[in-house]
Amino acid sequence: xxxxxxxxxxxxxxxxxxxxxxxxxxxxxxxxxxxxxxxxxxxxxxxxxxxxxxxxxxxxxxxxxxxxxxxxxxxxxxxxxxxxxxxxxxxxxxxxxxxxxxxxxxxxxxxxxxxxxxxxxxxxxxxxxxxxxxxxxxxxxxxxxxxxxxxxxxxxxxxxxxxxxxxxxxxxxxxxxxxxxxxxxxxxxxxxxxxxxxxxxxxxxxxxxxxxxxxxxxxxxxxxxxxxxxxxxxxxxxxxxxxxxxxxxxxxxxxxxxxxxxxxxxxxxxxxxxxxxxxxxxxxxxxxxxxxxxxxxxxxxxxxxxxxxxxxxxxxxxxxxxxxxxxxxxxxxxxxxxxxxxxxxx
Amino acid sequence: xxxxxxxxxxxxxxxxxxxxxxxxxxxxxxxxxxxxxxxxxxxxxxxxxxxxxxxxxxxxxxxxxxxxxxxxxxxxxxxxxxxxxxxxxxxxxxxxxxxxxxxxxxxxxxxxxxxxxxxxxxxxxxxxxxxxxxxxxxxxxxxxxxxxxxxxxxxxxxxxxxxxxxxxxxxxxxxxxxxxxxxxxxxxxxxxxxxxxxxxxxxxxxxxxxxxxxxxxxxxxxxxxxxxxxxxxxxxxxxxxxxxxxxxxxxxxxxxxxxxxxxxxxxxxxxxxxxxxxxxxxxxxxxxxxxxxxxxxxxxxxxxxxxxxxxxxxxxxxxxxxxxxxxxxxxxxxxxxxxxxxxxxx
DNA sequence: CCATTCGCTGACAACGTTGTACGTTTTAAA
DNA sequence: TTTAAAACGTACAACGTTGTCAGCGAATGG
Numbered sequence: 001x002x003x004x005x006x007x008x009x010x011x012x013x014x015x016x017x018x019x020x021x022x023x024x025x026x027x028x029x030x031x032x033x034x035x036x037x038x039x040x041x042x043x044x045x046x047x048x049x050x051x052x053x054x055x056x057x058x059x060x061x062x063x064x065x066x067x068x069x070x071x072x073x074x075x076x077x078x079x080x081x082x083x084x085x086x087x088x089x090x091x092x093x094x095x096x097x098x099x100x101x102x103x104x105x106x107x108x109x110x111x112x113x114x115x116x117x118x119x120x121x122x123x124x125x126x127x128x129x130x131x132x133x134x135x136x137x138x139x140x141x142x143x144x145x146x147x148x149x150x151x152x153x154x155x156x157x158x159x160x161x162x163x164x165x166x167x168x169x170x171x172x173x174x175x176x177x178x179x180x181x182x183x184x185x186x187x188x189x190x191x192x193x194x195x196x197x198x199x200x201x202x203x204x205x206x207x208x209x210x211x212x213x214x215x216x217x218x219x220x221x222x223x224x225x226x227x228x229x230x231x232x233x234x235x236x237x238x239x240x241x242x243x244x245x246x247x248x249x250x251x252x253x254x255x256x257x258x259x260x261x262x263x264x265x266x267x268x269x270x271x272x273x274x275x276x277x278x279x280x281x282x283x284x285x286x287x288x289x290x291x292x293x294x295x296x297x298x299x300x301x302x303x304x305x306x307x308x309x310x311x312x313x314x315x316x317x318x319x320x321x322x323x324x325x326x327x328x329x330x331x332x333x334x335x336x337x338x339x340x341x342x343x344x345x346x
Numbered sequence: 347x348x349x350x351x352x353x354x355x356x357x358x359x360x361x362x363x364x365x366x367x368x369x370x371x372x373x374x375x376x377x378x379x380x381x382x383x384x385x386x387x388x389x390x391x392x393x394x395x396x397x398x399x400x401x402x403x404x405x406x407x408x409x410x411x412x413x414x415x416x417x418x419x420x421x422x423x424x425x426x427x428x429x430x431x432x433x434x435x436x437x438x439x440x441x442x443x444x445x446x447x448x449x450x451x452x453x454x455x456x457x458x459x460x461x462x463x464x465x466x467x468x469x470x471x472x473x474x475x476x477x478x479x480x481x482x483x484x485x486x487x488x489x490x491x492x493x494x495x496x497x498x499x500x501x502x503x504x505x506x507x508x509x510x511x512x513x514x515x516x517x518x519x520x521x522x523x524x525x526x527x528x529x530x531x532x533x534x535x536x537x538x539x540x541x542x543x544x545x546x547x548x549x550x551x552x553x554x555x556x557x558x559x560x561x562x563x564x565x566x567x568x569x570x571x572x573x574x575x576x577x578x579x580x581x582x583x584x585x586x587x588x589x590x591x592x593x594x595x596x597x598x599x600x601x602x603x604x605x606x607x608x609x610x611x612x613x614x615x616x617x618x619x620x621x622x623x624x625x626x627x628x629x630x631x632x633x634x635x636x637x638x639x640x641x642x643x644x645x646x647x648x649x650x651x652x653x654x655x656x657x658x659x660x661x662x663x664x665x666x667x668x669x670x671x672x673x674x675x676x677x678x679x680x681x682x683x684x685x686x687x688x689x690x691x692x
Numbered sequence: 693c694c695a696t697t698c699g700c701t702g703a704c705a706a707c708g709t710t711g712t713a714c715g716t717t718t719t720a721a722a
Numbered sequence: 723t724t725t726a727a728a729a730c731g732t733a734c735a736a737c738g739t740t741g742t743c744a745g746c747g748a749a750t751g752g
Contacts, residue, residue, distance in 0.1 A: 014496050027702040057492045062472040064738035066409045067707045083438035092429035095455050106452050109441050126408040146403045150360050266635055286632055289612055362708060373732045410708035413737045
């Protein structure tokens with residue numbers, strides 16, 4: 001059979017070490033030594049082998065290698081949607097740290113479906129990834145026990161695992177929301193709305209909780225009527241806003257749970273012809289160019305990814321200290337030259 | 347040695363088919379048949395084997411499988427920066443089509459370094475990916491010959507390969523820029539600037555070329571002084587803009603080469619206190635909420651990724667028709683209620 | 693001159709899986 | 723009952739690589 005590189009139709013069979021050995025007239029193991037830069041091969045033989053390798057276009061088959069060696073030098077990343085800006089920065093960081101540790105990155109999206117999440121974990125585990133980074137969809141990962149039991153290192157990002165003792169790297173959502181709320185309270189606001197898009201989502205729950213806690217710490221009443229939890233939908237956001245403005249004690253400021261909510265609320269502001277002081281979770285491009293500029297609580301997805309991946313590689317290297325949860329701080333970026341602090345009704 | 351799942355310290359050895367066979371008291375191949383749902387195993391035996399699999403937490407080792415079967419069911423994606431919004435949508439599409447074809451996606455970033463690009467191709471090829479999607483950094487891929495010779499299917503996205511006969515899926519940058527230019531010309535503009543961020547980049551070259559061609563088709567002179575090619579840098583953009591405004595025949599409208607340029611130019615507008623009619627390449631969130639709304643030429647990175655990946659899987663399936671270049675159209679999104687069409691100097 | 697070391701090379705088994713070939717038992721048809 | 727075929731089960735070799743060990747000649751030491 002033709003095992004050479006370029007000529008003849010069909011998909012040519014790539015050359016193997018055996019082929020190289022045969023053509024070079026040496027033993028298989030000698031080729032292996034040359035390929036892996038191992039000592040014990042005389043310069044002339046080494047040169048000859050290298051020439052044949054180039055001639056045949058030989059490339060080492062890492063799958064066979066893995067079978068022998070045991071480690072794949074690859075990690076997996078599982079999330080809901082690879083297209084989100086937050087995830088995009090996560091991936092960038094994960095890949096970058098991964099390459100530093102000479103590993104490759106396999107990504108998988110679940111679309112928020114728990115079954116696909118399980119399927120992804122199964123597939124990645126079958127491929128013998130050295131470790132897994134998961135931005136989980138749900139609170140529970142019933143399928144994860146087997147993998148953890150098999151010793152697969154796993155780090156959660158953005159959201160924790162509630163039922164497994166696993167490393168997690170999260171944003172300090174609670175503190176971030178508190179910071180935003182306190183800021184608005186400090187400028188005299190008492191009727192602060194919270195626009196969230198999914199009130200069962202961990203990050204959103206934490207943020208609403210921080211908001212709530214900051215309110216009560218300042219003696220401001222928490223009002224269910226000032227919480228909108230369908231803010232992914234622009235229509236629902238507008239309706240909510242109108243309702244809140246029509247209250248006996250109308251809303252005077254707002255916090256949004258993520259950038260989609262911020263977008264939706266900004267559109268609602270435009271629709272009602274009125275702009276309220278607003279602090280949004282997540283920074284977004286051009287936030288400073290809008291009139292007024294939008295203040296935000298900035299998370300740092302790149303850092304989350306970086307820290308998580310570094311932790312993962314420590315686990316892969318054998319670190320068996322107890323699982324830890326790392327919370328990364330947020331930053332309040334004030335924009336709009338004090339808009340946030342405008343007195344009520346201005 | 348302990349090959350069971352959970353107890354005992356250290357990293358436990360995962361169970362193998364051999365272990366399952368031994369514990370279940372059947373032959374290796376019988377376990378293989380059960381695992382792969384092949385016929386030829388009686389229900390009681392099948393049940394017994396499944397029970398042992400669950401008991402030992404056995405999981406098939408796909409690397410060994412690959413060695414036998416030959417196909418890894420994985421594809422690779424190589425780009426400059428995994429964090430770009432454009433790339434993010436590409437990945438989303440590629441992963442999605444990949445999963446439909448029961449393949450996983452391995453991603454690699456090059457940071458624009460040709461050597462790392464080569465390294466990534468080498469690594470992915472060594473891992474025996476079934477195919478490769480590349481958003482190339484440079485015009486040349488000197489290293490690619492070996493892989494193509496070895497029969498590795500490759501599809502380029504966003505930018506073509508100039509020296510290899512390879513499939514490519516691109517945006518019709520030329521037509522998009524022409525469309526934008528014609529639109530501005532139609533409203534009477536003759537002094538249209540082009541703000542690009544890298545004039546040697548394929549996409550930017552194409553766009554400038556389209557712009558240039560549309561100008562000359564309408565008898566409008568092309569003026570080197572109206573082209574800024576360092577527009578990634580906000581400072582340079584501002585300086586350019588000021589220079590263009592100070593010309594004897596000053597600029598009256600602008601086209602930007604990508605969203606970063608758009609951002610930079612918008613900031614420059616703000617800095618000089620003057621807003622020119624603008625059509626930007628690439629849509630961006632909130633473009634409609636700015637005052638005035640920003641018109642854009644919209645590309646569709648998701649479609650590019652989808653089409654490219656579908657093409658790749660056709661190649662993987664054995665399609666040997668000649669390499670093709672697919673250009674996807676753009677769409678002009680008009681915003682700002684006619685701002686684009688405002689007469690000069692309004 | 694023999695014994696020992698050293699540098700180089702090769703034969704072979706193993707990694708975990710699947711395809712092939714061939715037994716053995718059960719079932720159905722003659 | 724006999725015969726054929728189906729159903730079930732097993733043994734073995736291969737996929738491409740690397741670790742182990744042994745062999746060989748030459749150089750070194752006594």
